[in-house]
Amino acid sequence: MVPVLAVIPRRKLSRKLPSVPLSFPVLILGLILLGGCAFQPVSRRQEEIGGRFREIMIVGKTKSEREQILTEAFEILRRIDAKVDWRNRESEITRVNEKGFVESQEVSPGIFGVLQKSVEFFEKTGGAFDITVLPLLKVWGFDGEDPELPPPEEIQNLLPRIGSNHLLLDPKRRKVGFQVADMGIELGGIARGYACDEVIQFLKARGVNGGLVNIGGTIGAFGNSPEGKPWRVGLRHPRDPTRTLRVVSLSNEAVSTRGDYEQFFVVNGRRYSHMLNPRTGYPASESVAVSVIAPSAFLADALSTSFFVLGPEKTPFLAKQYREARWYLTYFTNGDHFKTLSSEPAS
Numbered sequence: 001m002v003p004v005l006a007v008i009p010r011r012k013l014s015r016k017l018p019s020v021p022l023s024f025p026v027l028i029l030g031l032i033l034l035g036g037c038a039f040q041p042v043s044r045r046q047e048e049i050g051g052r053f054r055e056i057m058i059v060g061k062t063k064s065e066r067e068q069i070l071t072e073a074f075e076i077l078r079r080i081d082a083k084v085d086w087r088n089r090e091s092e093i094t095r096v097n098e099k100g101f102v103e104s105q106e107v108s109p110g111i112f113g114v115l116q117k118s119v120e121f122f123e124k125t126g127g128a129f130d131i132t133v134l135p136l137l138k139v140w141g142f143d144g145e146d147p148e149l150p151p152p153e154e155i156q157n158l159l160p161r162i163g164s165n166h167l168l169l170d171p172k173r174r175k176v177g178f179q180v181a182d183m184g185i186e187l188g189g190i191a192r193g194y195a196c197d198e199v200i201q202f203l204k205a206r207g208v209n210g211g212l213v214n215i216g217g218t219i220g221a222f223g224n225s226p227e228g229k230p231w232r233v234g235l236r237h238p239r240d241p242t243r244t245l246r247v248v249s250l251s252n253e254a255v256s257t258r259g260d261y262e263q264f265f266v267v268n269g270r271r272y273s274h275m276l277n278p279r280t281g282y283p284a285s286e287s288v289a290v291s292v293i294a295p296s297a298f299l300a301d302a303l304s305t306s307f308f309v310l311g312p313e314k315t316p317f318l319a320k321q322y323r324e325a326r327w328y329l330t331y332f333t334n335g336d337h338f339k340t341l342s343s344e345p346a347s
Contacts, residue, residue: 040209042226045070050081050088052192052216056199059226060209069206073199077215080198083111084191086134086184087143096176097134097184104168104177112174114187114194115167121190121302122164125318128309129302130278134184135161140283142274147265149272155281162278192218193301196254200297212250213297217262220254220297238289238330238338245289245330245340254297256304259289277309286311287331288338294325303327312341319343 043066044057056073058066083092092107099105107115121129134143135158141147161183168177187194192215200220203211210223212231221231230251234244238259248255260273260283277284290308294300303325307315312331319327326343333339 039228040226043067043070047074049077050085055214058203058208058211069208073202076199076202077195080195083108084187086186093185093187100176101178101181104170104175106173106175109174114190115176116169118190119164119167125306127279129306130164131185131187132162132164132183133276133278134186136276136281137186142263149267159281189305190301192216193256193297196220196297218256218297218301221250222252235291248293253293253295254300255291255293256300257289257291258304258308275308284309287329289330292325292327
């Protein structure tokens with residue numbers, strides 16, 4: 001099993017994930033792939049790219065064809081990561097972050113499309129979804145291995161730099177810039193979904209019968225599992241990684257989970273997670289975990305991030321705009337008791 005990363009202040013943490021035996025179910029950031037006896041030929045490969053766990057399973061074709069397809073699929077993931085990772089000095093996002101205030105920077109068509117859609121989500125969510133949170137992640141220390149509680153004045157000083165409404169997007173020239181100095185883009189809330197959808201599109205084009213793509217806990221599936229049935233994924237318990245809250249079936253859908261257990265630290269008994277509310281500068285604290293099942297991984301990713309920040313009171317209002325999505329939001333009530341709000345009708 002891949003352990004959930006629990007970040008403790010003032011301790012160095014390794015970003016290297018242990019290898020996952022192929023016979024084990026996958027447990028990664030809230031999602032558990034539930035397997036069974038395979039009836040169709042299947043190949044499965046796992047790698048770590050950019051510090052995140054990646055896994056692809058494909059069904060059908062010959063073994064040699066499956067292995068070649070997997071090699072090409074992981075190359076797609078590496079190319080996307082090289083473009084979006086702000087830690088990579090050569091990435092497109094790094095170039096925008098470093099030069100975007102002085103002069104707008106040209107980016108590739110796919111990345112420009114991600115940025116455009118991200119701004120749309122920013123507007124629809126009233127700022128709950130925001131790709132310009134990098135300065136906040138840095139001041140909280142969630143960009144590294146030593147997070148800590150920052151002084152309130154530092155957070156307040158950063159808020160004028162936060163907001164996708166400060167982005168300059170030029171569709172004709174595919175250029176991106178900043179209206180405000182010292183801004184920074186971080187695509188962690190959307191890049192996994194984008195990459196997942198790109199790989200699934202590639203696998204379908206190669207004639208794969210069915211497949212599952214797991215990128216750091218965002219899972220997209222199409223066709224049927226090796227058993228000839230929809231893919232089954234368990235949503236993990238937010239406080240007990242050995243338990244599941246529920247099992248969902250995926251058929252040409254994706255599921256994305258956000259939780260306060262992915263990265264966090266504790267000060268005076270209070271948990272501070274990496275899921276930041278861009279409007280306040282502090283970690284969102286109303287939700288414990290959110291899972292969204294949607295027709296695309298991109299939509300599932302964006303909504304899970306948005307719902308987590310909005311919390312149980314405001315999520316249902318945004319969810320009305322996306323009736324094609326199913327969702328489950330878990331939160332604390334009456335101390336340590338969990339309660340789950342969902343799109344499913346009350347029984």
